[in-house]
Amino acid sequence: MNMTTLTTGFVPTLAQAGFPEVMSQVTLGHYLVVAAIMFVLGMIGFLTRRNLIIMFLCTELMFQAAGIALIAFGRYHLDFSGQTFVIFVLTVAAAEAAMALALIVLLYRRKESLNAEEWKDLQG
Amino acid sequence: MINPYLLFGLLVVGAVGVVMALPRRGTNPQVLGAAVAGLAGGLLMLFLGLKAGPDKIPNLFFYVFAAVGLGGALRVITHPRPVYAALYFIMTVLASAGLFLLLSAEFMAFALIIVYAGAILITYLFVIMLATQAPEEGQEDVLADYDTRANEPVAATVIGFVLLAALTVMLFRGTSALPAPAKANPDLLLADMPRKVDRLLETNGVMGPKDVIDRTDWNAGVVEFTTAAGAKMVLERSVGKGGTLSEVAADGTRKVVRENAWPEDLRVTNAELLGFNLLRDHPGTIEIAGVILLMAMLGAVVLSRKQVQIDEDAKKARVTQLAQADPSFDPGSESPIELVQQPASSLEEAAR
Numbered sequence: 001m002n003m004t005t006l007t008t009g010f011v012p013t014l015a016q017a018g019f020p021e022v023m024s025q026v027t028l029g030h031y032l033v034v035a036a037i038m039f040v041l042g043m044i045g046f047l048t049r050r051n052l053i054i055m056f057l058c059t060e061l062m063f064q065a066a067g068i069a070l071i072a073f074g075r076y077h078l079d080f081s082g083q084t085f086v087i088f089v090l091t092v093a094a095a096e097a098a099m100a101l102a103l104i105v106l107l108y109r110r111k112e113s114l115n116a117e118e119w120k121d122l123q124g
Numbered sequence: 125m126i127n128p129y130l131l132f133g134l135l136v137v138g139a140v141g142v143v144m145a146l147p148r149r150g151t152n153p154q155v156l157g158a159a160v161a162g163l164a165g166g167l168l169m170l171f172l173g174l175k176a177g178p179d180k181i182p183n184l185f186f187y188v189f190a191a192v193g194l195g196g197a198l199r200v201i202t203h204p205r206p207v208y209a210a211l212y213f214i215m216t217v218l219a220s221a222g223l224f225l226l227l228s229a230e231f232m233a234f235a236l237i238i239v240y241a242g243a244i245l246i247t248y249l250f251v252i253m254l255a256t257q258a259p260e261e262g263q264e265d266v267l268a269d270y271d272t273r274a275n276e277p278v279a280a281t282v283i284g285f286v287l288l289a290a291l292t293v294m295l296f297r298g299t300s301a302l303p304a305p306a307k308a309n310p311d312l313l314l315a316d317m318p319r320k321v322d323r324l325l326e327t328n329g330v331m332g333p334k335d336v337i338d339r340t341d342w343n344a345g346v347v348e349f350t351t352a353a354g355a356k357m358v359l360e361r362s363v364g365k366g367g368t369l370s371e372v373a374a375d376g377t378r379k380v381v382r383e384n385a386w387p388e389d390l391r392v393t394n395a396e397l398l399g400f401n402l403l404r405d406h407p408g409t410i411e412i413a414g415v416i417l418l419m420a421m422l423g424a425v426v427l428s429r430k431q432v433q434i435d436e437d438a439k440k441a442r443v444t445q446l447a448q449a450d451p452s453f454d455p456g457s458e459s460p461i462e463l464v465q466q467p468a469s470s471l472e473e474a475a476r
Contacts, residue, residue, distance in 0.1 A: 022304075023305070024180040025300055026173070027180060030169070030181065031182070031227070033168070033172065033292060034190045036288055037165065043280075043283075043287065047275070048146055048201070048277050049201060049275070051271050053251060057200055058200065061213065064216060064220050068223055071224055072227055074227075075227040076305055078305055079308075080400075080401035083398050086232050087235070088413055090239050091417060093244065094420070098420045098421065102424040102428040104255060105254060112257070113270075114255055114256075114270070115268070116270075
């Protein structure tokens with residue numbers, strides 16, 4: 001395995017002259033494993049950390065993982081809906097960040113703490 | 125693709141590493157835990173690629189970006205300080221953008237950097253600055269209690285890695301059973317972009333401004349056009365590089381006019397493919413995305429609005445009430461300075 005075989009794929013434009021390279025199932029598996037590990041790390045962080053800001057950072061981490069999986073599948077099937085969906089994931093992430101951060105600021109003003117457990121006795 | 129026992133064994137080692145790396149009080153083997161988790165992840169990737177041929181595994185940059193991204197992700201969930209967690213998350217975003225580039229999603233890679241690292245994460249940093257107390261003068265910067273101790277690290281990690289084990293079963297059951305991808309040719313989309321084709325052929329000197337395209341076949345890579353002088357020309361893309369421009373005589377014989385005539389840009393770019401997919405196949409979802417963003421904006425404005433006016437009104441009403449109940453009440457102790465000089469009657473008017 002020399003350096004050229006390792007690096008030839010670096011600029012793999014889909015629309016290069018002729019047919020695009022077909023992505024192997026092994027390669028797809030690699031990307032999916034990275035996405036799965038990232039998702040699970042985000043989930044563990046969301047469950048264990050008690051700082052509200054870090055909890056929401058962890059949800060963003062899970063969004064990232066979903067985006068990687070979507071784009072990898074889109075590349076495998078040569079279908080651009082995967083990338084289109086990542087645009088919508090970005091939209092939802094931005095909306096979620098705006099709302100969540102506004103909520104965090106509001107909650108922080110009341111109790112001067114970012115501890116999620118401070119809010120376990122919320123009353124509707 | 126990989127031996128199941130090996131895979132699940134590595135997952136157990138990784139889980140132990142993650143548990144050790146999570147913040148806790150007292151002795152904190154964070155570095156050791158991160159090293160164990162990183163070792164497990166590295167071995168997993170190594171064994172994944174070992175059996176496959178070198179032409180099937182992703183290239184070197186995949187491993188670099190995956191290591192940076194997953195290392196950053198681990199640090200996001202283990203770092204006790206929120207500011208550093210956010211900065212490590214930016215690193216994860218950049219590494220994901222690198223992975224997107226490797227997956228030939230150039231537009232999304234840069235959109236990710238601009239939107240995530242540029243906008244969302246900066247908002248996070250602002251909120252962290254707003255919602256963290258500065259250490260008092262002469263006092264050492266102490267971490268909050270809830271930042272130094274993870275909540276039920278073992279249970280959460282076990283649950284997470286059971287999920288990961290279920291997800292990675294796809295490696296020996298799912299991905300190999302996927303249908304082989306169809307051989308799609310993105311260049312077919314050029315049929316929808318006649319102006320781009322005209323412009324490129326003209327700027328590259330293949331076609332004159334008055335020439336007319338008669339027939340195109342993007343599957344084979346053939347463009348036939350008639351020059352203003354009436355000559356029939358054929359531009360053909362050759363398999364390797366370039367292409368030939370030839371003149372077709374009336375009896376069908378071809379005379380090569382120019383070698384390497386196929387313009388390099390005469391192909392569909394990632395942004396064009398994505399744009400067509402977005403606007404032609406998913407127009408309704410764009411509307412929904414717009415509504416979501418509008419709602420989020422309204423919600424954020426309503427939620428974070430400082431309710432100063434209401435507080436001031438309540439304060440005035442309270443002062444008036446106290447002044448009525450007790451004529452000797454001095455509002456100076458409880459109210460803003462401008463209220464001190466005003467008689468109670470004008471306060472009542474203001475309250476109305």
